Amino acid sequence: MDKRSNGQFDVDGMKGWAIAAPFFNGEEDRWIDDFFPNDFMQRTGWKFVKCARPYLVANWHERKRRDTGFSDWWKYWVHALRACRHAEKLGGLITIFPQLALLACFQRKIFRMKFKVVAYCFNIGEEPGPWRRKFGAWVFKDVEAIVVHSRAETALVCEWFNLRPDQVIFLPLQIGQISRPKDAIDEEPYVLSMGSANRDYPTFFKAIEHTGLRTIVVAAPRCIDGLDVPANVTWLQNLTPDACRNLAAKARVNVVPLIDGRSSSGQVTVVEAMRLGTPIVATETIGTADYIESGETGYLVPANNAKAMTNAILEIWNDPDLQSKFSGNSSDFAEKHLSDEALGIALSSLLSDIAKR
Incomplete structure (x- = not known):
C-alpha cells in the first residue's frame, strides 16, 4: 500500500535503488538516473546510489574469448554482493548486464535478502544451453523485471527462463548526446x-x-x-x-x-x-x-x-x-x-510500477 505525505510516496519502505554496472568508477559517473524527470524525483524522494566496480575491466576488443571466465565471475560476485548490501538498505537494485543480474538474484535467494531487482540491459549475446536455462529459470523466478533492448527478446527470454510476460520488458537502448568532432580525421571518404x-x-x-x-x-x-x-x-x-x-x-x-x-x-x-x-x-x-x-x-x-x-x-x-x-x-x-532523457522517462515509469507491486 502506498503511504503518501506531502506529495511523496513510500511503497513498503522503499527508500531508493542501488545501481550496479561494471563500467561505474564512482558516484560521479552519469547514467539514466541522472535524467529522471524532476517531478518523479520529488514525488518519490528516492535515492539512487551507484555501486562502482571493485575491479578493472578489460577492453572488449582485446578479449580473446567471448565467454566470461572464472576470474571474471569472481569479480562480478564481489561486485554483486556489495550492491546487494546497498539494496537491502534502500529497497531496490538495478543491475546492468546479465552477469551482475544473475549473481545478484542468486545472492538474494541464498542469503534471503529482501529487495526488488530490475535487470537492465539484459543482452545475453547468444542463446543459452539447457543447463544455463534451468539455472536461470531458478534464479530469475522472482525477478521483478528483466529489461531487454529488442521486442523479439521479450518472448525469447520468457521461453529460455520460463518467465511470465510481465517480467520481461522492452525498452530501447539509449545513448547520450555525442559531440561530432570538429576536425576531420581524414579527407578521403570511407x-x-x-x-x-x-x-x-x-x-x-x-x-x-x-x-x-x-x-x-x-x-x-x-x-x-x-x-x-x-x-x-x-x-x-x-x-x-x-x-x-x-x-x-x-x-x-x-x-x-x-x-x-x-x-x-x-x-x-x-x-x-x-x-x-x-x-x-x-x-x-x-x-x-x-x-x-x-x-x-x-x-x-x-x-x-x-x-x-x-x-x-x-x-x-x-x-x-x-x-x-x-x-x-x-x-x-x-x-x-533513444536519448538519455527519453529513457529517463521510460525507466522511471517502470520503477514506479515495480515499486507498487
Whole structure:
C-alpha cells in the first residue's frame, strides 16, 4: 500500500535503488538516473546510489574469448554482493548486464535478502544451453523485471527462463548526446564497419571487396582470424571509444553486418551512428529491426546476402541526397526515442510500477 505525505510516496519502505554496472568508477559517473524527470524525483524522494566496480575491466576488443571466465565471475560476485548490501538498505537494485543480474538474484535467494531487482540491459549475446536455462529459470523466478533492448527478446527470454510476460520488458537502448568532432580525421571518404559481437565479416568482405571503396574495419582479432581481408579494407583494433566515435562520425556509410539468430547484437553501434547522423546499412535481425526503418532511417538487408549489402552501400555512397535524408531522419529518431532523457522517462515509469507491486 502506498503511504503518501506531502506529495511523496513510500511503497513498503522503499527508500531508493542501488545501481550496479561494471563500467561505474564512482558516484560521479552519469547514467539514466541522472535524467529522471524532476517531478518523479520529488514525488518519490528516492535515492539512487551507484555501486562502482571493485575491479578493472578489460577492453572488449582485446578479449580473446567471448565467454566470461572464472576470474571474471569472481569479480562480478564481489561486485554483486556489495550492491546487494546497498539494496537491502534502500529497497531496490538495478543491475546492468546479465552477469551482475544473475549473481545478484542468486545472492538474494541464498542469503534471503529482501529487495526488488530490475535487470537492465539484459543482452545475453547468444542463446543459452539447457543447463544455463534451468539455472536461470531458478534464479530469475522472482525477478521483478528483466529489461531487454529488442521486442523479439521479450518472448525469447520468457521461453529460455520460463518467465511470465510481465517480467520481461522492452525498452530501447539509449545513448547520450555525442559531440561530432570538429576536425576531420581524414579527407578521403570511407565505409566503416565496427564491432565484435555476432558480426558477419565474411559476408561484409564479400560485399565490399569488388566495390573498390576505401573501407575501415574495427574489430577483435577473433572476428578476423582465418578470413581473407580484401585489399581495400584496413583493419584496426584496440581503439579508444573516442577514436571509434571519431571514425563513425566521419564515415560516409556505417555498415553493421550481423549473424542472424535468436540473440540480439549491434544496437550500440547502430544507435551511436544514429546519434551522429551517419547513414547506416545493417543486417535485418532481432537486434536492428526496432531501430532502423528501412528506406527512412537507413537500410536493412537480408542476412547472408552480400549482393543486397553491396547494393545498399553503393546506393548511399553515390547519392548525397539520400545521405542527407538518412542522416537527418536517424538523428531525429534517436533524439526523440533513444536519448538519455527519453529513457529517463521510460525507466522511471517502470520503477514506479515495480515499486507498487
